[in-house]
Amino acid sequence: xxxxxxxxxxxxxxxxxxxxxxxxxxxxxxxxxxxxxxxxxxxxxxxxxxxxxxxxxxxxxxxxxxxxxxxxxxxx
Numbered sequence: 635x636x637x638x639x640x641x642x643x644x645x646x647x648x649x650x651x652x653x654x655x656x657x658x659x660x661x662x663x664x665x666x667x668x669x670x671x672x673x674x675x676x677x678x679x680x681x682x683x684x685x686x687x688x689x690x691x692x693x694x695x696x697x698x699x700x701x702x703x704x705x706x707x708x709x710x
Contacts, residue, residue, distance in 0.1 A: 651672050652671050654673060654675075659674045659697060659698065660695060661691070662680070665688040
């Protein structure tokens with residue numbers, strides 16, 4: 635084993651927050667197995683405690699501030 639992290643799949647629109655059902659942007663993979671999905675709001679609330687317990691965090695919340703290509707080009 636090389637110690638490299640296993641690749642994680644990107645979060646999709648169908649992935650939902652385990653707390654409220656909104657679109658998930660954060661995945662916490664637990665050291666004992668399993669994962670938790672969170673929207674950006676609930677992720678900010680829980681990610682520090684999960685990281686302290688050894689969870690691997692995949693945070694895609696930066697996608698919330700991305701500008702779609704059509705808007706960036708001025709297309710309407």
